[in-house]
Amino acid sequence: MNYDALIIGAGPAGTSAATILAEYGHRVLIIEREKFPRYHIGESLIPFTFHALERLGMLPKMRTSNFVKKYSVTFVQNDGRRSQPFYFHTRYDKDTIAQTWQVVRSEFDLMMLDNAREKGAQIIEETTVTGLIHENGRVAGVRVKDANGVASEYRAPITLDCTGKEALTSNLNGWRMKDPYLNKIAVWTYYKGSKREPGMDEGATTVAFVPNKGWFWHIPQHDDMVSVGVVAEGKYLTRDGVKDPEAIFNREIQENEWIRDHLSAGTATGGYHVTSEYSRHSRHCASPGLLLVGDALCFLDPVFSSGVLLALKTGVMAGEEVHKGLLAGDLSPERFTDYGATIRLSIENMRKLVYAFYHPDFSFKDVVMKYPECGGEITDCLSGDVNKDFSNLWARISEFVPLPDDLPYGTPLLAA
Numbered sequence: 001m002n003y004d005a006l007i008i009g010a011g012p013a014g015t016s017a018a019t020i021l022a023e024y025g026h027r028v029l030i031i032e033r034e035k036f037p038r039y040h041i042g043e044s045l046i047p048f049t050f051h052a053l054e055r056l057g058m059l060p061k062m063r064t065s066n067f068v069k070k071y072s073v074t075f076v077q078n079d080g081r082r083s084q085p086f087y088f089h090t091r092y093d094k095d096t097i098a099q100t101w102q103v104v105r106s107e108f109d110l111m112m113l114d115n116a117r118e119k120g121a122q123i124i125e126e127t128t129v130t131g132l133i134h135e136n137g138r139v140a141g142v143r144v145k146d147a148n149g150v151a152s153e154y155r156a157p158i159t160l161d162c163t164g165k166e167a168l169t170s171n172l173n174g175w176r177m178k179d180p181y182l183n184k185i186a187v188w189t190y191y192k193g194s195k196r197e198p199g200m201d202e203g204a205t206t207v208a209f210v211p212n213k214g215w216f217w218h219i220p221q222h223d224d225m226v227s228v229g230v231v232a233e234g235k236y237l238t239r240d241g242v243k244d245p246e247a248i249f250n251r252e253i254q255e256n257e258w259i260r261d262h263l264s265a266g267t268a269t270g271g272y273h274v275t276s277e278y279s280r281h282s283r284h285c286a287s288p289g290l291l292l293v294g295d296a297l298c299f300l301d302p303v304f305s306s307g308v309l310l311a312l313k314t315g316v317m318a319g320e321e322v323h324k325g326l327l328a329g330d331l332s333p334e335r336f337t338d339y340g341a342t343i344r345l346s347i348e349n350m351r352k353l354v355y356a357f358y359h360p361d362f363s364f365k366d367v368v369m370k371y372p373e374c375g376g377e378i379t380d381c382l383s384g385d386v387n388k389d390f391s392n393l394w395a396r397i398s399e400f401v402p403l404p405d406d407l408p409y410g411t412p413l414l415a416a
C-alpha cells in the first residue's frame with residue numbers, strides 16, 4: 001500500500017499528527033515499537049492542552065474518563081509551607097481551558113491511539129524503525145523490524161519522527177544538542193493512599209522543594225494513586241555515594257516536611273524509575289521528506305509539565321502543515337519554517353521560566369511581591385500560554401536572576 005505519511009511513534013505527538021492527517025483523508029501509517037497500552041511518564045497536563053484536545057475530538061472522551069481534574073499548581077517550601085496555588089481560572093475560563101487533567105499515560109495514550117484509528121489511521125505495533133531510506137537527497141521512507149525480527153520497508157513522501165526521548169532522526173543526523181544548563185536526574189515511584197488537599201486543590205500538582213533547587217512532584221491520579229518523583233542534579237541526589245533509586249528517593253522524602261507528611265499516609269507500591277540526560281534540542285525541525293514532532297524535536301525539563309502540551313501542539317500543527325503540503329504537492333522543508341519558529345518561541349518562553357526556577361537566588365514570591373502584575377503572567381506561562389509576548393515578565397525577572405538567550409535551533413534544513 002502507498003502511504004501519504006509515515007509516523008514513527010504512537011505517543012501524543014504521533015497520534016495527534018496522525019489523527020489530523022487521517023481526518024483529512026490522507027493515508028497514514030503509525031509504526032510503534034511497543035504494544036499498547038504501555039507505561040509512560042508525563043502525567044500532568046496543563047491548561048493549553050485544551051485547544052489540541054478539542055481539535056482532535058478528544059474532549060468528550062476526557063470528560064467522561066476517570067482522570068483527576070486539575071485546577072492549579074502549588075509550590076511548597078522545605079519546611080512544608082504552601083504557596084497560594086496558581087489557579088488557572090484567575091486567567092482563563094473556568095469550565096474549559098482552566099480545568100485540565102492528571103492522566104495515567106498508558107490509558108491516555110491508548111485513548112489517543114484509538115482516536116487516531118477511528119479517524120482512519122493505520123497502526124502497526126511491536127515494530128521498530130531501524131533506519132531511514134534516503135533517495136535523491138530526501139527521506140523516502142523507513143526500514144523496520146517486527147517482533148519476530150523480520151525486516152521490511154515502508155515509503156511515503158514524508159516521514160514524521162515522533163519517537164520521543166529516542167529522538168531517532170536527531171541522533172541519526174547528528175542534530176541532537178544538549179541544553180547548555182539543564183541536566184537533571186529524576187527518580188520516581190507511585191503511592192497508594194497519599195494525603196490530598198481538600199476540595200478544589202485535590203487534583204493540584206504540588207512542586208515541593210528539597211535543597212540545592214531539587215524538587216518533588218506530587219501528582220494525584222485516579223484509583224487513589226499518586227505519582228511522586230524527585231528531580232535534582234545527579235551530584236546532589238547521589239551524595240555520600242547513595243546510588244540505589246529507592247534509597248535516593250526515601251532520603252529526599254525527609255528533606256520536605258509536606259512530602260513526608262503526605263506520603264506517610266500512603267503505601268509505596270514499589271518500582272523505582274530513574275532517568276537522566278533527557279534535556280535536549282534538535283538543531284533542525286525538518287529536512288527534505290522529514291519532520292520532527294514532540295519530544296523528538298525538543299524536551300526541556302519536567303518542572304512545569306510542558307512536555308505533553310508541546311507534543312500535542314506540535315502534533316496538531318504538523319498534521320495541518322503536512323496536509324497543506326500534500327494538497328499543494330510540495331513538502332519542501334521551507335514549508336515548515338513557521339512551524340519551527342512557532343515551536344521555538346514556545347520552548348524559549350518556557351525555557352526562561354525553567355532557568356529562573358533553578359537559579360539559587362530565584363523565588364516566585366519575591367517577583368510577585370515586588371511586581372504583583374507578574375503573578376498573572378507567571379500563571380499564563382504555567383498554563384502553557386507560551387506563544388505570546390512576555391517581554392515585561394522577562395524584564396522584571398531579569399532584575400532578580402539572569403535569563404538565557406534564545407538558542408539558534410529549530411529551523412528546517414533546506415535541500416542542498
Ligand SMILES: Cc1cc2nc3c(=O)[nH]c(=O)nc-3n(C[C@H](O)[C@H](O)[C@H](O)COP(=O)(O)OP(=O)(O)OC[C@H]3O[C@@H](n4cnc5c(N)ncnc54)[C@H](O)[C@@H]3O)c2cc1C
Pocket residue numbers: 008009010011012013014031032033034040041042043044045046127128129130162163164165166168186275278293294295296299301302305306307308309311
Ligand atoms: C521525569 C519526567 C517527568 C515528566 N513529567 C511530565 C508531566 O508531568 N507532564 C507532561 O506534560 N510531560 C511530562 N514529561 C514529558 C513527557 O513524558 C513527554 O514530553 C511526552 O511523553 C512526549 O510525547 P511524544 O509523543 O513526543 O513522545 P513519547 O510519548 O515518548 O512517545 C514516543 C513513542 O515512540 C515510540 N518509539 C520510539 N522509538 C521508536 C522506534 N525506533 N520505532 C518505533 N517506535 C518508536 C515509543 O515506544 C513511544 O511510544 C516528563 C518527562 C520526564 C522525563
